[in-house]
Amino acid sequence: xxxxxxxxxxxxxxxxxxxxxxxxxxxxxxxxxxxxxxxxxxxxxxxxxxxxxxxxxxxxxxxxxxxxxxxxxxxxxxxxxxxxxxxxxxxxxxxxxxxxxxxxxxxxxxxxxxxxxxxxxxxxxxxxxxxxxxxxxxxxxxxxxxxxxxxxxxxxxxxxxxxxxxxxxxxxxxxxxxxxxxxxxxxxxxxxxxxxxxxxxxxxxxxxxxxxxxxxxxxxxxxxxxxxxxxxxxxxxxxxxxxxxxxxxxxxxxxxxxxxxxxxxxxxxxxxxxxxxxxxxxxxxxxxxxxxxxxxxxxxxxxxxxxxxxxxxxxxxxxxxxxxxxxxxxxxxxxxxxxxxxxxxxxxxxxxxxxxxxxxxxxxxxxxxxxxxxxxxxxxxxxxxxxxxxxxxxxxxxxxxxxxxxxxxxxxxxxxxxxxxxxxxxxxxxxxxxxxxxxxxxxxxxxxxxxxxxxxxxxxxxxxxxxxxxxxxxxxxxxxxxxxxxxxxxxxxxxxxxxxxxxxxxxxxxxxxxxxxxxxxxxxxxxxxxxxxxxxxxxxxxxxxxxxxxxxxxxxxxxxxxx
Amino acid sequence: xxxxxxxxxxxxxxxxxxxxxxxxxxxxxxxxxxxxxxxxxxxxxxxxxxxxxxxxxxxxxxxxxxxxxxxxxxxxxxxxxxxxxxxxxxxxxxxxxxxxxxxxxxxxxxxxxxxxxxxxxxxx
Numbered sequence: 131x132x133x134x135x136x137x138x139x140x141x142x143x144x145x146x147x148x149x150x151x152x153x154x155x156x157x158x159x160x161x162x163x164x165x166x167x168x169x170x171x172x173x174x175x176x177x178x179x180x181x182x183x184x185x186x187x188x189x190x191x192x193x194x195x196x197x198x199x200x201x202x203x204x205x206x207x208x209x210x211x212x213x214x215x216x217x218x219x220x221x222x223x224x225x226x227x228x229x230x231x232x233x234x235x236x237x238x239x240x241x242x243x244x245x246x247x248x249x250x251x252x253x254x255x256x257x258x259x260x261x262x263x264x265x266x267x268x269x270x271x272x273x274x275x276x277x278x279x280x281x282x283x284x285x286x287x288x289x290x291x292x293x294x295x296x297x298x299x300x301x302x303x304x305x306x307x308x309x310x311x312x313x314x315x316x317x318x319x320x321x322x323x324x325x326x327x328x329x330x331x332x333x334x335x336x337x338x339x340x341x342x343x344x345x346x347x348x349x350x351x352x353x354x355x356x357x358x359x360x361x362x363x364x365x366x367x368x369x370x371x372x373x374x375x376x377x378x379x380x381x382x383x384x385x386x387x388x389x390x391x392x393x394x395x396x397x398x399x400x401x402x403x404x405x406x407x408x409x410x411x412x413x414x415x416x417x418x419x420x421x422x423x424x425x426x427x428x429x430x431x432x433x434x435x436x437x438x439x440x441x442x443x444x445x446x447x448x449x450x451x452x453x454x455x456x457x458x459x460x461x462x463x464x465x466x467x468x469x470x471x472x473x474x475x476x477x478x479x480x481x482x483x484x485x486x487x488x489x490x491x492x493x494x495x496x497x498x499x500x501x502x503x504x505x506x507x508x509x510x511x512x513x514x515x516x517x518x519x520x521x522x523x524x525x526x527x528x529x530x531x532x533x534x535x536x537x538x539x540x541x542x543x544x545x546x547x548x549x550x551x552x553x554x555x556x557x558x559x560x561x562x563x564x565x566x567x568x569x570x571x572x573x574x575x576x577x578x579x580x581x582x583x584x585x586x587x588x589x590x591x592x593x594x595x596x597x598x599x600x601x602x603x604x605x606x607x608x609x610x611x612x613x614x615x616x617x618x619x620x621x622x623x624x625x626x627x628x629x630x631x632x633x634x635x636x637x638x639x640x641x642x643x644x645x646x647x648x649x650x651x652x653x654x655x656x657x658x659x660x661x662x663x664x665x666x667x668x669x670x671x672x673x674x675x676x677x678x679x680x681x682x683x684x685x686x687x688x689x690x691x692x693x
Numbered sequence: 694x695x696x697x698x699x700x701x702x703x704x705x706x707x708x709x710x711x712x713x714x715x716x717x718x719x720x721x722x723x724x725x726x727x728x729x730x731x732x733x734x735x736x737x738x739x740x741x742x743x744x745x746x747x748x749x750x751x752x753x754x755x756x757x758x759x760x761x762x763x764x765x766x767x768x769x770x771x772x773x774x775x776x777x778x779x780x781x782x783x784x785x786x787x788x789x790x791x792x793x794x795x796x797x798x799x800x801x802x803x804x805x806x807x808x809x810x811x812x813x814x815x816x817x
Contacts, residue, residue: 219767223749226774230742233781237731366762373763384757385749385767392753404750411746415739435794438786445782449775680715687723688714688797690804 148498149487150295150303152505153512160345160513161322167337168330178546179693181331181553182249182528183429186693190436192340194443197427199339200521201228201418201444202346202451204286204514205580210452211485212478214459215471218372218382220389221459223407225452227414232448234419234592236441241434242599242686243425248693250525251425251591252533254686255598255613258678259606261542265533267613271590272422272533274617275583276526277564279423280519282579284316284568286479287515291315293480294508312572319515320565326520327527327557331550335520336430342510342517347451349510353482354454356489357461372463382463402647410581413652417584420591423525434689458482465489477577483507523564527557574637578629578649582620585652589616589659597663599686603674604667611666616659623651710807714800723796730788738781745770 175181188196203209206228213221247253252268291297292308303311326334361368373382381387390407393399418424428437462471462485474480483504490503531553536544544552594612597604623646624630630637632644685691714720748756749767756767 219771222768222771223746226742226745226771230738230774230778233738233778234735236782237735237785364762366764369763369768380757383763383765383768384753386753390750407750408743408746411742415742438789442782442786445778449779453772453775677709677712680709681711683724684711684714684720684800684804687720687727688801688804690714690801691808 149501149505149508152502153295153508156505156509157512160341160509161516164326164334164338164341164516167341168326168334171330171334171337174333175331178249178550180333181550182426182532184332184336186430186432188336188430188436188440190431190439191443192336193427193431193436193440194447195343196336196339196430197424197440197444198447198451199341199343199346199517200423200427201448201518202343202514203283203518203580204290204511205282205577206452206455207346207350207514208290208479208482208511209477209577210455211458211462211482212471212475212480213388214455215462215466215481215485216468216478217388218376218378218460218463219385220387222456223385223389223411224414225455227411228418229445229449229452231415231418232441232445234416235424236438236445238599239419239425239595240428240437240441243595244428244431244434244437245689245692246599246682246686247429249426249429249532250529251422251595252529252537254682255594255609256533256537257598257682258675259598259609262538263606264609265537267610268591268594269529269534269538271586271613271617272529273526273560274621275422275586275591276522277560277567278579278586279421279583280522280560280564281568281571282576282583283515283519283522284319284564285571285574285576287319287512288312288316288568288572290479290511290515293475294483294511313569316568316572317565319512319519320561320568322516323519323523324558324561326516327523327561328554332426332430332524335517335524336427338520339517342513343447345510345513347447349486349507350451350454350458353461353486353489353507354457356493357457357465357485360461360465360489360492368457368460368464372460375464375467377468383460405653406648406650409648409650409653412656413581413585413588413650416588416592416652416656418587420587420595421583422529422587422591423521426525426528427521429693434692458485461485462488483511519564523557523561526560527553530556530560575629575635575639576637578624578637581650582624585620585624585650585655586617588652589620589655590614591616592656593659593663597667599682601667602676602679604663605670605672605674607670607672608663608665608667612659612663615662615666616655619658620651620655623648623655627651710804713807714804717800719796720800723793723800726792726796727789730785730792734781734785738777741777742774745774 179185210221210224213224243254246257251272252265255268256264291311295303297303297308297311306314326338369383373379376382386392390404431437431440462481465488466481466484471478471481471484474484486507487500487504490500491497494503531549535552536542536549590613593616594609597608597612626644626646627649628636628644629649632642633639756765758766760766760769
């Protein structure tokens, strides 16, 4: 190789050219395969159950994979690997919260929801309540959570494209500079998710998620094995090298560099930082079982027992993946180094792809191998984004059609056909709105929206779901108060928090209307959601419908009359 | 299949199969069996997780204590969260298979038979 010594920048450019072509080719292959599946799925989609719930025909394992594909977003793949690479141990806190959360879904929600609901979260919430107010609230919350999450993913995709394709400042690619490429990516991602959902419905979306989960696991396993073998499967050496390369020493492998930071001489800020860590932690754990795009996945299997199996598989797959984030993150810290990662992206999102390049360089035959492996991982990252945004679009369009159109506007008189037509139009509309909002927000720091989506789900949706399933006295007013109360508390607190204004890293960095000291509202908004649900119930004159509660309870526990 | 799963105007026909089952001793046993597992277990894993987060925030010295080589208590504690999650999921599956599923299946058949007899049709 050394005989071939090209001038360094040129070599780098050649590499990035190979990587770019390979990334795009692989991504196009993924898109082509998923589009074929989508068209095939559309032929299998005949009625509303097919469109909303994939005909309830998926096996526990298939749905477990799809849950993994729906859940492991680019934020967890690139984001957590980057957090660990730059801040060490603290990134791992995210992994743990994201995994433990599944126990709430497994123990309290998945099977009961599968038994008593049909297409959306609101089917269970409105089961024994007055339909219109509860379904309206549920639709508002579903769409809010999904749009927050969508924006974070799509703006993230736009930001990643320049990095993953290696388009630098002043460079052009296919005649586009970095900024145009960003907008183009947002539009392409948005257009694809609209196609997956409107054409393929839940069946198409599920297969996209399964394929993505498979690719993501394969990519992560390959990288993990390379990293571990580089350190002779000695975790201690890996951690030691990562700590040393980070320049931060031992604190790098201990909690505290990113979350709950201790500010010397500022006890108040230290206190807030630690509260913030706790607040984030509980929102992660309690949010998952309230995320609408996750909840509707439980309807895609034939029975509650299959729903249980799918969560068991999901826990296995997601757990394995988050364990591997340790190897990816610390591996990137040790082998790529914090400086090189920050040079690409100060947020660390390129840590995993850069690690792939390094591993390819070392183990797959030099710079070409590096370029190819980088390209593979970059393409996997885009596939990851696509599968997640499709799930989100499907959840919000289902709720808009089934909850708002069919049950609020049409009061239950819409035909199945009409409902599905509306769901498809809704998917198009929501996709279009998401594209436009993402383009407007493309230069804002909206990464906090993922945590906010979890906080809203934990504060509004989860209390309403748990009260509905377990509290006999719960009423219509209680359900709407819980949802709106939790939602509004979380959103308002975040609006006045340091992630939106008042800090250089805030969404509106030039402004300052911040007064709420925490970035994560969960510690206040989650208890608030439960409190409002209780208050709305005890204050309402309406008495709970005992017969309907008996039906809900018997159906949810036994599966009698399940769809 | 009808379009609305839960008509807001409930069909009020005389003996309600759901109320009858809900008030039966067997159903009470099923409910108890499920709640006796999931409620304490939820409290347990939530507190265990909260303890982990609180120690990460407030007991940094303890968490930084090295156990073997560069592997410290923070890492072991974090990995134990994975272990406990896998373990609880496995225990839950085993428990429900033995204690919950058989009763649920019996009651499901009973409810659906009752509904068939009282309405002359299946519960959709």
